[in-house]
Amino acid sequence: MSESRSRCIICCSSRIARAFELGRYQIIRCRVCGFRWPEPLPSADEVLQFYRECHHPTAVCDTINLPERESVIRTIRVMRPKAVKLLDVGCGFGHYLDVARKYGFQTFGVEPDTARAAETTKKGHSVFVGPLSSSSFEGALFDVIILNHVVEHLRSPQEVVREIREHLKEDGLLYIATPNFGGLICTVEGSHYTHFTPPEHIAYFTRTSLKVLLENCGFYLIKERRFTHYLNTYDLLAYLFKFKFLKKAKYRDPWKEKSVTPYHRGKFPIAGAVKYTLALAASKLSAPVISAFTTEQLQMFWRKRP
Numbered sequence: 296m297s298e299s300r301s302r303c304i305i306c307c308s309s310r311i312a313r314a315f316e317l318g319r320y321q322i323i324r325c326r327v328c329g330f331r332w333p334e335p336l337p338s339a340d341e342v343l344q345f346y347r348e349c350h351h352p353t354a355v356c357d358t359i360n361l362p363e364r365e366s367v368i369r370t371i372r373v374m375r376p377k378a379v380k381l382l383d384v385g386c387g388f389g390h391y392l393d394v395a396r397k398y399g400f401q402t403f404g405v406e407p408d409t410a411r412a413a414e415t416t417k418k419g420h421s422v423f424v425g426p427l428s429s430s431s432f433e434g435a436l437f438d439v440i441i442l443n444h445v446v447e448h449l450r451s452p453q454e455v456v457r458e459i460r461e462h463l464k465e466d467g468l469l470y471i472a473t474p475n476f477g478g479l480i481c482t483v484e485g486s487h488y489t490h491f492t493p494p495e496h497i498a499y500f501t502r503t504s505l506k507v508l509l510e511n512c513g514f515y516l517i518k519e520r521r522f523t524h525y526l527n528t529y530d531l532l533a534y535l536f537k538f539k540f541l542k543k544a545k546y547r548d549p550w551k552e553k554s555v556t557p558y559h560r561g562k563f564p565i566a567g568a569v570k571y572t573l574a575l576a577a578s579k580l581s582a583p584v585i586s587a588f589t590t591e592q593l594q595m596f597w598r599k600r601p
Contacts, residue, residue: 311325322499330499330500330501333493336450371470375438384455405423432462441469442471444474447474460514460599465599468596469514521590
């Protein structure tokens, strides 16, 4: 059953207001910490149904964000040179785990989707199918835990972050990444910002609200990475070669109720490839300027308080 909230679940403030309308949803904003969420808030069953209907082929994910994954794992290895066990919460097809194994980690994952968990297990990673809980891995503790672009999908982010704390060693490291809904790009684009996509994304964090969440759950910040997305050659190659795979993929348009739409129709878009190439050049030139004023993604490294 969908629900409405009278208070912000992050800072508990009752100073909330409607930000804008998005299809059948109202996007609500906390005036204190900046956290936003959709109302009516999709139920757990609605979220599960969305993921059953939304299919993203493995071949597409293999090519996108490879440089970012390498950079994150390399940073973690520098910060924790003696770390052994790494857990990826919401590991999907195991792309972060693939990179982590190259850097000498023992790799573990948690994934609620059975199909994705099966694919990741086939690659030799240890995967728990289901949500993270006290029974996952029988109480094992980890040196590093990754929560990469998962927190924005959660109805109760506090519960997951507290559970992560219980699975982390005393000197362990938590890496968390999520879109920055308080950044310049989101501010400019407003309701057209690409990450406002209920029932897929249902928790919209700003830097302030993410810090409040982690600090209230017993963590302290030790490092931040500035990240502004720009197109790169990997993205271009993904666009050129993923077309035949994406013809089978579908997504739900948040502007239209009960809408499940193919990513692509028709023949290969030659004009689109030309435009993408021009956008590639423009974005590489503009990214350093944009980065000086904002960060599109929040990427933070945390340790838990004693």
